[in-house]
Amino acid sequence: DAGITQSPRYKITETGRQVTLMCHQTWSHSYMFWYRQDLGHGLRLIYYSAAADITDKGEVPDGYVVSRSKTENFPLTLESATRSQTSVYFCASSESEGELAEAFFGQGTRLTVV
Amino acid sequence: GQQVMQIPQYQHVQEGEDFTTYCNSSTTLSNIQWYKQRPGGHPVFLIQLVKSGEVKKQKRLTFQFGEAKKNSSLHITATQTTDVGTYFCAGSLDRGSTLGRLYFGRGTQLTVWP
Numbered sequence: 001d002a003g004i005t006q007s008p009r010y011k012i013t014e015t016g017r018q019v020t021l022m023c024h025q026t027w028s029h030s031y032m033f034w035y036r037q038d039l040g041h042g043l044r045l046i047y048y049s050a051a052a053d054i055t056d057k058g059e060v061p062d063g064y065v066v067s068r069s070k071t072e073n074f075p076l077t078l079e080s081a082t083r084s085q086t087s088v089y090f091c092a093s094s095e096s097e098g099e100l101a102e103a104f105f106g107q108g109t110r111l112t113v114v
Numbered sequence: 115g116q117q118v119m120q121i122p123q124y125q126h127v128q129e130g131e132d133f134t135t136y137c138n139s140s141t142t143l144s145n146i147q148w149y150k151q152r153p154g155g156h157p158v159f160l161i162q163l164v165k166s167g168e169v170k171k172q173k174r175l176t177f178q179f180g181e182a183k184k185n186s187s188l189h190i191t192a193t194q195t196t197d198v199g200t201y202f203c204a205g206s207l208d209r210g211s212t213l214g215r216l217y218f219g220r221g222t223q224l225t226v227w228p
Contacts, residue, residue, distance in 0.1 A: 030214070031214040031215075033215075033216075035218075040123075040220075041220065042120075042202065042218055042219065042220035042221045043157070043202065043218040043221075044218075045215070045216075045218075048214075048215055050214055058215075090156060090157070092157075094214065094216075101145070101147070101162070101206060101214065101216075102147065102159045102162065103147070103149075103157075103159065103204070103216060104159070105156040105157045105158070106156065107156055108156050
């Protein structure tokens with residue numbers, strides 16, 4: 001199916017464990033983004049990528065690692081999960097060529113760190 | 115750093131009343147986008163404004179982009195219960211390494227009483 005998909009949709013993990021959130025898009029969009037959403041903070045950018053093998057930090061990158069070896073995938077890894085990383089994570093993609101740069105969001109991953 | 119401020123954070127209205135949310139940027143934007151997120155859902159693109167002073171309408175929704183391209187507003191006339199959700203503005207710059215990155219406001223959560 002075309003679109004942007006995140007997996008898993010829900011995840012419970014223990015403090016200190018490594019966890020990877022997956023994001024896959026089928027449009028071959030150049031840009032991909034990871035956001036976290038917490039009450040009172042809106043959407044905060046963790047990392048983004050302008051193309052394969054090009055990534056850059058956003059507002060809140062500490063404790064997270066990303067990679068983009070293929071255009072369609074942009075996994076987000078929490079190296080050692082902490083309770084403060086309990087959040088809803090959204091992946092998004094956009095083409096950003098030309099005038100329209102609409103971002104398409106995945107369904108989100110609700111992560112709980114216990 | 116680049117910031118997009120959005121007010122109010124919350125708005126409670128009775129069905130039929132009007133609603134407005136405002137965004138202000140510390141720097142000139144290339145364009146501004148608006149997104150709606152229903153409770154439990156993901157952000158969905160509504161519209162993009164590019165030109166200074168631009169006004170666009172979608173049925174009961176009116177979007178404006180300021181003359182200086184630093185502020186924007188979304189106005190909903192005669193709200194309905196289907197308008198419930200969080201409305202985000204997101205601005206982008208058109209230069210350098212931040213090309214393609216969106217700077218989100220914190221959102222305005224709209225509640226509509228029947």
